Amino acid sequence: MDRIRIRGGRPLEGRIRISGAKNAALPLLAAGLLTNERLVLSNVPALADIATMASLLRTLGVAVEPIGNDGRTLSIGGRITSSEAPYDIVRKMRASVLVLGPLLARTGLARVSLPGGCAIGTRPIDLHLKGLEQLGAEINLEGGYVTATAPRGLKGATIIFPFVSVGATENLLMAATLAEGTTVLVNAAREPEIGDLAACLTAMGARIEGVGTDRLTIHGVARLGGATHRIIPDRIETGTYACAAAITGGSVLLEDARLEHLGAVVRTLREAGVEVTEVEGGLAVRRLNGLHGADAMTEPYPGFPTDMQAQFMALMSVAEGASMVTETIFENRFMHVPELARMGARIVVHGASAIVRGVPALSGAPVMATDLRASVSLVIAGLAARGETVVHRVYHLDRGYERIEEKLAACGAVIERIPG
Numbered sequence: 001m002d003r004i005r006i007r008g009g010r011p012l013e014g015r016i017r018i019s020g021a022k023n024a025a026l027p028l029l030a031a032g033l034l035t036n037e038r039l040v041l042s043n044v045p046a047l048a049d050i051a052t053m054a055s056l057l058r059t060l061g062v063a064v065e066p067i068g069n070d071g072r073t074l075s076i077g078g079r080i081t082s083s084e085a086p087y088d089i090v091r092k093m094r095a096s097v098l099v100l101g102p103l104l105a106r107t108g109l110a111r112v113s114l115p116g117g118c119a120i121g122t123r124p125i126d127l128h129l130k131g132l133e134q135l136g137a138e139i140n141l142e143g144g145y146v147t148a149t150a151p152r153g154l155k156g157a158t159i160i161f162p163f164v165s166v167g168a169t170e171n172l173l174m175a176a177t178l179a180e181g182t183t184v185l186v187n188a189a190r191e192p193e194i195g196d197l198a199a200c201l202t203a204m205g206a207r208i209e210g211v212g213t214d215r216l217t218i219h220g221v222a223r224l225g226g227a228t229h230r231i232i233p234d235r236i237e238t239g240t241y242a243c244a245a246a247i248t249g250g251s252v253l254l255e256d257a258r259l260e261h262l263g264a265v266v267r268t269l270r271e272a273g274v275e276v277t278e279v280e281g282g283l284a285v286r287r288l289n290g291l292h293g294a295d296a297m298t299e300p301y302p303g304f305p306t307d308m309q310a311q312f313m314a315l316m317s318v319a320e321g322a323s324m325v326t327e328t329i330f331e332n333r334f335m336h337v338p339e340l341a342r343m344g345a346r347i348v349v350h351g352a353s354a355i356v357r358g359v360p361a362l363s364g365a366p367v368m369a370t371d372l373r374a375s376v377s378l379v380i381a382g383l384a385a386r387g388e389t390v391v392h393r394v395y396h397l398d399r400g401y402e403r404i405e406e407k408l409a410a411c412g413a414v415i416e417r418i419p420g
């Protein structure tokens with residue numbers, strides 16, 4: 001298995017192009033199932049998760065092909081020939097469950113392996129299933145698979161989510177576009193990735209009101225057509241490189257990054273002493289003087305994203321003073337804490353909160369992580385640490401960060417991938 005080796009202590013200086021958002025691209029690929037016509041997606045990031053979703057769509061009979069020369073544009077289209085998302089693909093990537101709504105709406109049948117828990121929590125899909133039942137589907141669980149049937153099609157309904165779920169909002173939004181009548185999603189997630197999905201669905205002919213709010217109204221249509229859509233830049237990749245620049249005392253231009261998707265992250269970084277400025281073509285990030293401790297609590301959008309919690313904690317581990325980082329979305333998202341501690345960080349976890357007492361410097365160490373954002377938090381820590389850090393289980397990073405070592409090395413980091 002590949003590893004990443006970092007020699008810390010070099011300030012990041014330069015430009016990093018932000019890729020298209022993984023968490024927008026995954027549901028957008030699944031949306032390709034809603035039509036036989038061609039959906040063309042540009043600014044698709046080259047990531048392991050995207051390859052997994054593409055192979056799932058091909059298993060369902062749909063063609064996914066690169067077009068043009070930029071390596072970032074995919075064409076999705078063709079007739080669905082299978083309604084089954086097999087265990088072997090779903091176990092690799094939980095977001096496979098996003099094919100459930102579109103498959104059911106299109107064919108009246110979906111058989112999807114039930115995703116298990118993962119390193120960050122148990123992550124059930126009960127809200128997805130209850131919502132589909134409210135749209136008239138019959139749901140059965142057997143042999144580890146969810147079978148959803150709606151032979152006479154789905155019917156619009158009002159679905160009130162008891163709490164915010166990004167995936168359930170996406171699955172039901174997609175299913176509702178082809179349901180008969182009107183569906184209202186109350187307490188819907190408002191993440192920018194949902195706005196991006198709604199924009200693409202609208203371009204495909206869907207009728208959606210309330211985009212950007214927590215109440216989405218979808219007037220079902222008989223069919224959707226093809227469209228061309230550019231995926232939004234990845235706000236989590238942006239925040240990650242902002243933390244990397246800040247921890248090294250550097251200054252980077254994050255090309256294509258959008259301030260409007262990063263409100264809570266930018267506010268918190270500014271409080272910690274990081275300058276973030278909107279400039280033409282992106283965001284400029286620079287550490288002013290010292291870093292100060294600042295608190296963060298994860299919340300659904302527009303709150304501080306759980307997908308930025310580990311990276312921010314790495315940054316706070318070298319800030320002056322203490323900070324409190326509270327995780328409210330996932331029950332087990334502090335797996336990076338013992339690894340950061342191996343690098344000299346002083347962090348104590350009390351329930352859902354971690355108290356971070358900043359230290360003057362971290363020291364490099366061999367480290368390992370069990371999920372994507374935990375892994376990248378160790379890369380961030382390694383960039384600032386004295387000596388050498390080797391991050392194991394790089395496949396987690398490859399799920400969500402395109403060419404991370406190249407992007408960082410281009411800004412002066414001493415970082416390399418050791419094939420293994």
Ligand SMILES: CC(=O)N[C@H]1[C@@H](OP(=O)(O)OP(=O)(O)OC[C@H]2O[C@@H](n3ccc(=O)[nH]c3=O)[C@H](O)[C@@H]2O)O[C@H](CO)[C@@H](O)[C@@H]1O
Pocket residue numbers: 023024026095121122123124125126127128129164165166167168306307329330331
């Ligand atoms: C591919 C993708 O976009 N992944 C993102 C998505 O994951 P995902 O869509 O899985 O996250 P959700 O917003 O659904 O999960 C939020 C919370 O609700 C719980 N829950 C969710 C659904 C359900 O049916 N029942 C239930 O109990 C989850 O276990 C979790 O505790 O949003 C998360 C929260 O911003 C991000 O961390 C992930 O990066």
Ligand SMILES: C=C(OP(=O)(O)O)C(=O)O
Pocket residue numbers: 023094095307372373400
């Ligand atoms: C948790 C994440 O992704 P997923 O929902 O695909 O596991 C993430 O992107 O940090």
